[in-house]
Amino acid sequence: MNRKPIFAANWKMNKGAQETEDFVKGFLSRIRSQDLPADMVIAPPFISLPKLSELLRGPGAEQCAQSIQIAAQNCSQFDSGAYTGEVSVLMLREYFVHYVIIGHSERRSIYGETDEVINAKLKKAREANLKPIFCIGETLAERESGKLESVLRTQVTDGLKGLSEKDMLDTVIAYEPVWAIGTGVTATSEQAQEAHAFVRSLVAEIYGEDVASKVRIQYGGSVKPGNAAELMACPDIDGALIGGASLDPQSFFEIIQNGSGVAVDA
Numbered sequence: 650m651n652r653k654p655i656f657a658a659n660w661k662m663n664k665g666a667q668e669t670e671d672f673v674k675g676f677l678s679r680i681r682s683q684d685l686p687a688d689m690v691i692a693p694p695f696i697s698l699p700k701l702s703e704l705l706r707g708p709g710a711e712q713c714a715q716s717i718q719i720a721a722q723n724c725s726q727f728d729s730g731a732y733t734g735e736v737s738v739l740m741l742r743e744y745f746v747h748y749v750i751i752g753h754s755e756r757r758s759i760y761g762e763t764d765e766v767i768n769a770k771l772k773k774a775r776e777a778n779l780k781p782i783f784c785i786g787e788t789l790a791e792r793e794s795g796k797l798e799s800v801l802r803t804q805v806t807d808g809l810k811g812l813s814e815k816d817m818l819d820t821v822i823a824y825e826p827v828w829a830i831g832t833g834v835t836a837t838s839e840q841a842q843e844a845h846a847f848v849r850s851l852v853a854e855i856y857g858e859d860v861a862s863k864v865r866i867q868y869g870g871s872v873k874p875g876n877a878a879e880l881m882a883c884p885d886i887d888g889a890l891i892g893g894a895s896l897d898p899q900s901f902f903e904i905i906q907n908g909s910g911v912a913v914d915a
């Protein structure tokens with residue numbers, strides 16, 4: 650199946666405007682000289698979105714900057730109003746935001762986002778024609794107590810409730826085992842492939858085999874230049890959502906290069 654890999658940098662609460670500019674300069678200088686056969690996405694903190702969109706879409710933006718898509722790390726499930734601290738999907742659209750990360754495990758565990766809230770956010774994102782990067786994944790305790798499949802089933806079915814086939818095709822799923830996020834421990838390629846194949850089968854149960862075969866499923870959790878090739882070689886892994894290792898332009902570039910099978914210059 651021909652699914653274009655998608656690599657997304659999730660900067661979390663890192664990089665204000667100045668550091669965003671430094672990163673973009675460094676990253677563009679690398680992709681300018683090498684065409685990478687992958688979709689590339691950067692998700693900065695909200696406050697750095699204006700700077701990122703100016704650098705990538707502004708009047709002076711370089712040609713190669715167009716190949717990078719802009720993402721937000723979260724969005725509100727509401728349109729506007731008395732929601733202190735929140736950002737709406739329409740506000741994001743003003744900054745050329747194309748993707749939005751929804752349901753990241755840090756949003757679930759630290760901010761208490763439930764599958765119901767995540768479902769509402771996915772619907773709101775689709776209303777504004779944003780492409781969700783919908784995150785799912787189990788904790789170590791859940792995996793060790795044999796609940797991997799039931800946890801993923803609930804997250805997928807409750808998260809996607811009411812989304813159309815078109816919505817599904819415009820959504821990227823990110824499978825991120827919580828125990829692998831920011832810990833330096835990566836799932837083995839066998840563990841990751843097994844979970845990805847299961848997630849794809851869940852999508853097939855809801856939307857059918859054809860849709861499931863087209864949906865991209867990223868792996869996330871301690872992806873680095875050194876493990877990207879092996880993970881991305883798995884048949885059901887279609888890219889990565891990268892936290893720590895995406896903060897450095899060289900490292901993010903190498904992950905994309907290694908993960909999309911581009912020969913590395915000696």
Ligand code: PGA
Binds near residue numbers: 829833870872890894
């Ligand atoms: P990590 O984060 O690459 O630092 O493990 C991944 C993520 O949380 O998306």
